[in-house]
Amino acid sequence: MTKLRIGFIPLCDAAALLIAADKGFCAAEGLDVELVREVSWSNIRDKLNIGLFDAAHLIAPVAIASSLGLGHVKVPIIAPFGLGVNGNAITVSPALHEALVAAAEGDVGDPMVSARALARVVAQRKAGGEEPLTFGMTFPFSTHNYHLRFWMAAGGVDPDEDVRLVVLPPPYMVESLQNGHVDAFCVGAPWNSVAVDLGIGHILHFVSEILTRAAEKVLGVRQRWADENPDVLMRLLRAHQRAADFVEDMNNHEEVAALLAAPNRIAVAPEVIRRTLDGRLKVSPDGAYRSDARYLLVGREGAARPDPAQAAWLYAQMVRWGQAPLSAELLADAKRVWRPDLYDAARGAPAALPSGAPADGIGAFAGPAFDPDDIEAHLAAWTIRRS
């Protein structure tokens, strides 16, 4: 047996990794995986970088930031497997929800309507001398940060000037919404559902309504480790593919939810995890539900195959918001972090292309189609940006 240590953050999109270890898919490949539950993305990044972890449940932009040396030590990381596409949601306080509905010209379920309503609420607060609204997200280099920014900026809200964006650890999100430290947050499952169940939040949008496909978490390994352990990596990827297929089988949802709910895994009620897997979420304290088959994709619709267009989109957001300079070299480096070739090699057969996927691979609710080879065109489409 090959011993591996893999770090994870207790979130539903760690499902394929957790099931790969807990359901014996790794053991079947001769891998003895020790899962280590972590409390921060900084810890995951550092422990992966210095080799305390062989692999990690990684928030997609961190893999790129680490490889490009943004904000931290430069350690080349590769992403040969996508643990999840989509899965985030934007939750707002009842007071902000009421204000948005009042300011909306149309249905706030439409992200363009809600973003413009937010711009009006922001303007009203400014005129009334009130404090700016505060939005919680999980990490500077996070999908949550970029999803919130992309959505609000499309409606005319400058995320750096008009509101406050603050980093909050996911387990603190709900409490912070409850005690008014934030007015809204963008986070992954199960935390949006936890806020709704407590009656203190409304899920305003699934991120799948803002971007049809958004790479969320990846299985990250050091480039060097992958080079030195090609066979182990292939076994790890095969175990993950089997786990992802297992998670996606509706008949297994109950068992998967029960396994993930364990105290040393995600540690929330199985029913809450079940809602995420089923893509049917309670969105309002009054009991309204909303369904979206694309709420969280774990391996389904080609979600596990890393798509370099996603890496390019994330890099474009880093450039747009002033976290990274724009260069053809950095763009190429960012794309190289995503390794569909390794995924295909482990699978042995090319993955079926997803049906109904957006032509540009992203499917944003606003702006022109995304061209992964032309970041400048993407930036030029927006007036609100830092570069």
Next chain:
Amino acid sequence: MNALLKIVIVDANPIRAAILEDGLREAGHVNVERIADTHNLLARIYALDPDVVLIDLENPSRDVLEQMFQVSRAVRRPIAMFVDQSDTASIQASVDAGVSAYIVGNLQKERIKTILDLCISRFNAFSKLQDELDRAKSQLEDRKVIDRAKGILMKAKNLTEEQAYALMRKAAMNENKKIADVAQSVITAAELFK
């Protein structure tokens, strides 16, 4: 010179934070503040305006500190994590010990290095203490359980204290268990027979 450096310790464990603060003071750093509760952490750190922020790795709020790297209206002075591309041993030692250091402005590498080394040794000393304390606690718990079980056996089987203990020790050896586990079984069984 050291006295001029303002150091903030973010640690939910008051004992460990105190041990670290003592160490820093002994080394001549008198300007040390502690933050235990991480609500509104960023605003509080900005209010204190430190040169160095030390945070324990068990603290989920470490991600909050990472926000200080970002260019934004809220950030007045740039902050960097103490990382030196060439010094992986020092990063490894600090992660192993469970502490991380963030520096503000252009502090000299040598000065932060001594602070970090001090953190590492104090954090390691603390976890050694914690291990010893845990061991002592569990030994005390074991003794309590064994005493109770002895009492039950003495009464039920009319044994002396030595005989009761010998009986449990024999059972433990036969079943390859700890005496404390056998004692716990005796207590559980006695509860059921009540």
